Amino acid sequence: METCDLVVGSMAAMEDRETERLIACHECDALFPRFLLPQGCEARCSCCGAVLARCKATGPEHSVAWALAGLLLWIGANSSPFMLFTMAGSTQASLLSEGSVQLAEAGRWGLAILVLICAIVVPLLRLLALLWLQVPLLLGKRVWFKSLVWRAARRMEAWGMLDVFLLGAFVALVKFGDYGEIALGRGFAAFVGLVVASAAAHACFDSERVWAAEAVS
């Protein structure tokens, strides 16, 4: 089996042997020696069970491919009708962003911005961050603003809620049944694809490789 080197030789780590040799659990602060992790394996903390480190079997090319697919599907999900609703003879088609627009028009600005951020903006920015960090890696180029993009992506992590939105859409579908006829648009199909592609892109992303690239260049 191929092994990948978990040891990261950043500037400060090279000055300090101890920070290079050790790894700390981010949930209980226990210290462990760093070691080579076989590909596709993860190391867990023996104190609290948190994941200490992972070496993913997938390379940046997998993550980039999924992220590119996600980007195209994002455009599709936002430009085609999401759902079509027929009631008393008239049909209404709505885009994914329509919910935010209507909430804002009704004066519920907080809700409008929250939905816009969690369902549309953050998922897009997270995909762009994956591309920003990994495409230069594939081309053998330097990643500009690596630490800045990384930190921004980490902060956004909890606020991308594509999967939750999809489940919410299913509940809404059932509720609409009481009022009239509901049909799914092309945008909905693209959105389902986006949920899958984005989950896969983030699952394939191996941050250790992004950091390790610095030592080479």
Added chain:
Amino acid sequence: MAVRALDGGLVCCHSCGQLSRWRRLSRGQELACPRCLRTVHLRKPNAMGKTWALLIAAIILYIPANLMPVMASVSYGRGSPDTIMSGVMELFSSNQAVLAIIVFVASIMVPVLKILGLMILLISVHRRSRGRPADRTRLYRLVELVGRWSMLDVFMISLMVSLMQFGALSTVEAGPGAVCFAAVVVLTMLAAQSFDPRLIWDGMEEQR
């Protein structure tokens, strides 16, 4: 128990996990992670105070979130304001038991679980409790993991609002309860993020 980074004078970056050596800082100085340049702290600054503040705000808003209507639908002149619970009951009565359970878990059980879970963690840290630290860390992980699923109701409401716009015939509007409910979800998510699970393990050494 294992040797801890704190004892070795090491600090783990909260953003990227890189270890670096902790230095005593003078007032106003900050130490940045050598790898991702985020400010590192031995423990999240003022974690207990921040978490309590956000949690108490969430508990207060939890009351109007459940009592006030989250959605008001007017259909053929008939109006029916929906609260979170009445929405679940409505799904039950229209024979959608599976969806009703999903919505019940996401919108009613998860917020309660998050609030109670964080309270248990905060109180146990205040009391320097030594019992079952691994289980308490697991509880924290669970609270962080399930938190976002409460947004389900907010998204559902936004979709209903976006499609049910037939003027006088039928409209759906988001009620004040929805604003409170969304605030509860956001506040509990922020509370979970500002808590530091390493505090659970900090009392262990000195008492042994």
